Amino acid sequence: MQKPSIPKGTRDFSPEEMAKRNYIFNTIREVYHLYGFQQIETPSMENLSTLMGKYGEEGDKLLFKVLNSGDCFAGISDEELLEKNPVRFAAKACEKGLRYDLTVPFARYVVMHRNEISFPFKRYQIQPVWRADRPQKGRYREFYQCDGDIVGSDSLLNEVELIQIMDEVFRRFGIRVCIKMNNRKILSGIAEIIGEADRIVDITVAIDKLDKIGLENVNEELRSKGLSEESIARLQPIILLNGSNRGKAETLKSVLASSLTGLKGVEEIEYILDHIERLRLVTPLEFDVTLARGLSYYTGAIFEVKALDVQIGSITGGGRYDNLTGVFGLAGVSGVGISFGADRIYDVLNQLNLYPADSLQSTQLLFVNFGEKEAEYLLPILAHLRAAGLRVEFYPDAAKMKKQMSYADAQKIPYVAIVGETEIAEGRINLKEMATGEQTSVAVDELIGRFS
Incomplete structure (x- = not known):
């Protein structure tokens, strides 16, 4: 019999792993709430017409497409089938796809619900997304995003606020990070001044890989896209620009002097720096x-x-x-947002062992089961303890003591309560600490005080 498996790039999560993931989601949710963000959810599937063309050519290739239910071959001729063209087949056989991110579905949501929304609209969304990517370390085909967006406001104070949110979330996690910042207007200005304004997408896709593939490979990719040697040469000092944030901004003002778009980008960077420098952030902010x-x-x-x-x-x-939102028929709505990659944050917290002990807490106290008489006596006591907020379990079967103790060990339950005939007669509970083996006799009412 074939052993069951799951698709590559997906994962199961155990109860302990889910406790860790919920710690991540709850931390991010709490910080979003501090800044007035409200939660929404959108469907896992969207119409392909909503998704296609929004992520660039590379992104379109990574969309998981869903075959039409019923006869997915309807409307496809034998000639088209024999042609074996996957793109053309998908265009006719698939009307829906799994969402690639949460931003495009959010834009669709804003347009569909524009009459119910008060602008500026601050929303957050914590849901899974899917990408038909090649699975590798830190890259999955199904993963969660934790997005926060503000739409309906052009103010750069929103960018300042999002930087504060990122700083606060990673401060709470205890992860040392660097926030890198740039402006697409600066990149457009750079493309303009090197004489390649129409190749802005090729340039940005290539230089975005600098950390991963190095300068020589970036230049090679630019050549393959048809950039001239002269343009590539003029790009080098800009790509290799270093120094302080303010120093880079000053240099770019000179370099981009002939590009109004580029200068506007520098101005926006300086506005954000002006306001961030007044705040006490834990995280370094680097203009890259x-x-x-x-x-x-x-x-x-x-x-x-x-x-x-x-x-x-x-x-x-x-x-x-x-x-x-303009692509969905609602022009003039500006937005800005961030997305926390929960799966990568999970991996980082695991590697650095940064989960607080109380974030992984499960049952505090297990009651041993000696039989029906003891069960009748204990069930109201368990209900009383749970009402007081204690996480308690009652072993369901009157099994051997060794088996019940093994269960407590396996579940990492720190205390076991032993209540037999003697304890019932005296109205007391024999409390065993699993780590030391030490046993203490306590009154029922004392238990709440011991654990609160």
Whole structure:
């Protein structure tokens, strides 16, 4: 008989792993609430017409498409089947797809519910997304995103607020990170001044890989996209720009002097720096000219968070998008948002062993089962303890003591309560601490005080 398995790039999560994941989700949720964000959810499946064309050519290839229910071959000729063209087949046989991110479904939600929404609209969403990517360390085909977006406001104070949220979340997790920031207008300005304004997407996709593939490979990719040697040469000092955030901004003002778009990007970076410098952030904020973020819908500030003590890709990212709702028929609604990569954060917290002990708490106290008479006596006591907030279990079977103790060990339950005929007669409970084996006789009412 074939052993069951799960698709590559997906994972099962045990009760202990779920306790850790819930710690992540709850921490992020609490910080979003501090800033007035409200939660929504959207369906796992969207119409492909909603998803296609929003993530660039590379993103479209990574969409999981869902075959139409019923006869998925209806309307497809024999010639088309024999042609074996997957793109053409999918266009006719698939009307729906699994969402690739939460931002595009959110834009669709805003357009559909525009009459019920008060702007600016601050929403957060914690749900899984799917990408037909090649699974590797830190990269999964099914993973959770924890998005926060503000739409209906052009103010750069929103960017300042999102930086504060990222700082606070990672401070609570205890993960040392660096927030990298850039602006797509600066990248557009760079493309303009090197004479390659129409190749902005090719340039951004290539230089976004600088950390991963190195300068030579970035240049090779630019050549393969048709950039001239002169343009590539003019790009080098900009890509390799270093120094302080303010120093980089000053240099770029000179470099981008002939590009109004580029100068506007520098101005926006300086505005954010002006306000962030007044706040006491734990996290360093680095202005990085090579940060591009692959997604094609960003138009302003862009962000990426890197863990400093673990080798892994970005664990949070985001930016401003001015025209995303426009593709759904609602023009003039600007938005800015971030997305915490819960699965990568989970891996980082595991590697650094940063979970607080109380975040993994399960049962505090197990009551041993000696039989029906003891069960009748104990059930009201258990109900009383649970009403007081104690996490207690009653072993369901009157099994051998060794088996019940083994269960407590396996479940990492720190205390076991032993109540037999003698304890019932005296109205007391024999409390055993599993770590030391020490036993104490306590009154029922004392138990609540012991655990609260």
